[in-house]
Amino acid sequence: MTSSGAILGELFTEAGRADPYPLYVKLHELGPAEHVDGPFFVVNGYHEVNSVLRNPGFGKWAQSAQAWPEIADHPSLTRFGTSILDTNPPDHTRVRRLMATVFTPRRVAALAPAVTAIVGDRLDKMAEAGADGSPVDFMDEFAFRVPVSVICELIGIPEADRYRFRALMQDVAIALEIVSDLSTLGPADAAMLEIEEYFTALVAERRAAPRDDLTSALIHDADQDDGRLSEEELLSNLVLLLLAGFETTTNLLGNGLAVLFDRPRLAAGLRAGTIPAAGFVEEVLRFDSPVQLTSRLAMTDGLQVAGIPVPKGSEVMLLLGAANWDPARFPEPERFDPGRPDNQPLSFGAGAHFCLGAALARLEAATAFPLLLDRFPNLAAAEDAERIRNDRLVLRGYQTFPVVVS
Ligand code: HEM
Structure with missing residues (x-):
């Protein structure tokens, strides 16, 4: 029998990154969780990943230079250490509460007209270009530009500054994969420094002249003298919101378009309204998740996963993409079914770190797909140019996706 260690090894090869799903099937055959080696565990079962995410005994690595001195010179690794993504209570609870007020379902629903307008504008541009x-x-002209415009509107980043973030994020993403050699982080560190400089200047500008945007609201919090938000946390969370706010949604749009091109009847159903956009989007999230994995640190004694003892200090890799293909939770997981009952993929995580932007991402995708299909009845993959994956495991998506619109 193949061991989980060998399967994980394959997952980190080029072929594994290109198509991790056959490897997930093999992992499920071994069981829902495995002790790989030393302080290292892998979890692929839906219920097991879900329960680790919801268990406060499993926390974040807190990738601060203080906790992990060898990363001190790598801003691409340390920057998120002071954001909500990588902190634990009480810091996480304190800051997340501040940020959550902006992303309530009511506030997100109120953004619907703005999202529709942004999508319409990008469709006009695509029509012109094609x-x-x-x-x-499609990736550059639509899948990137819609979410980057939405999140930049919220943060208060002027239009002229937005479009360089895709290239910068592509470099930062090197640090968000499993990094085994810190010397490969040069481009990621340089990109992170450039983004930090951008936000430092934006914060100074908004502090001098506040506007009705998220940056000004968070500066207001940072300027209170009750310690609710430090200057460092302000910067880290703005960077996080920008990068988390577009890259994943860009990939949701690209992965969804690939599903549509591979299954023409779905496009017809979406156009006719017989397949609801929300169900389609939820199944894209399950079927080809833009975030394939996250990890946790065992912070207390006595923890277990699927009956396997997990000693304090162990690292637990949580394969969200595999959990979404767990046959015990999703019958025939390889079948794309927008009508799947009780479809609750783990693509946005769960528990304390559940994605802050989940409602916004769903709104963007559920707005984008029907309008895209309505606007371009002849939308098709370009014949002489192939779609190319981004060669990443964690943030799964397409680098380029050439289409014709007329
Ligand atoms: C399809 C799109 C998206 C996917 C698949 C996604 C996925 C995720 C996942 C899996 C996590 C949890 C990570 C963990 O538990 O380790 C997360 C956290 C987060 N996401 Fe998203 N995300 C998406 C869109 C967005 C958007 C649009 C925003 C911003 C508006 C956003 C902001 C955040 C933030 C701030 C966190 C950190 C929350 C915390 O740690 O408390 N995400 N996201």
């Missing part, structure tokens, strides 16, 4: 039948890169 009017003569030439291929348009």
Whole structure:
């Protein structure tokens, strides 16, 4: 029998990154969780991943230079250490509460007209670029620009500054994969420094002249003298919101379009309204999750996963993408079914760190797909240019996706 260690080894190869799903199937055959080696565990079962995410005994690594001196020179690793993504209570609870007020379902629903307008604008641009039948890169022209515009509107980043973030994020993403050699982080560190500089300047500007945006609201919190938000936390969480706010949603749109092109009947159903957009989006999230894995640290004694003791200090890799393909939770997981009953994939995580932007991402995708299909009845993959994956495991998506619109 193949061991989980060997399967994980394959997952981190180029072929594993290109298509991790056959490896997830093999992992499920071994069981829902495995002790891989030393202080290292892997969890792939839906119920087991869900329960680790909801168990406060499992926390974040807190990737601060203080906790882990060898990463001190790598801003691409340390920056998120002071954001809500990588902190534990009480810091996480304190700051997340401040940020959550902006992303309540009511506030997100109120953004619907703005999202529709942004989508409409990008469709106009795609129509223009592809009017003569030439291929348009869906990833660059639409999948990136819609979510980056939405999150930048919220944060208060002017339009002229937005479009360079895709290239910068592509470099930062190196640090968000499993990093085994810190010397590969040069481009990620340089990109992170550039983003930090950008936000330092934006914060100074908004502090001098506040506006009705998220940056100004968080500066207001940082300027209170009750310690509710430090200057460092302000910067880290703005960087986090920007990067988490577009990259994952970009990939949701690209992964969803691939599903549509591979299954033409779905596109017809979405166009006719017989397949609800929300069900389609939820199944794309399950079927090809934009975030494939996260991890946790065992912070207390006496923890177990699937009956396997997990000693304090162990690292637990949580394969969200595999959990979404757990046949015990989702019958025939390889079948794309937008009508799947009780479809609750773990693509946005669960528990204390459940994605803050989940409602916004769902709104963007459920708005984008029907409008895209309505606008371009002849939308198709470009014949002489292939779609290319981004060669990443954690943040799964396409680098380029050429389409024709007329
Ligand atoms: C399809 C799109 C998205 C996916 C798949 C996604 C996925 C995730 C996942 C899996 C986590 C939890 C990570 C963990 O537990 O270790 C997370 C956290 C987070 N996401 Fe998203 N996300 C998406 C869109 C967004 C958007 C649009 C925003 C911003 C508006 C956002 C902001 C955040 C933030 C701030 C956190 C940290 C929450 C915390 O740790 O308390 N995400 N996201």
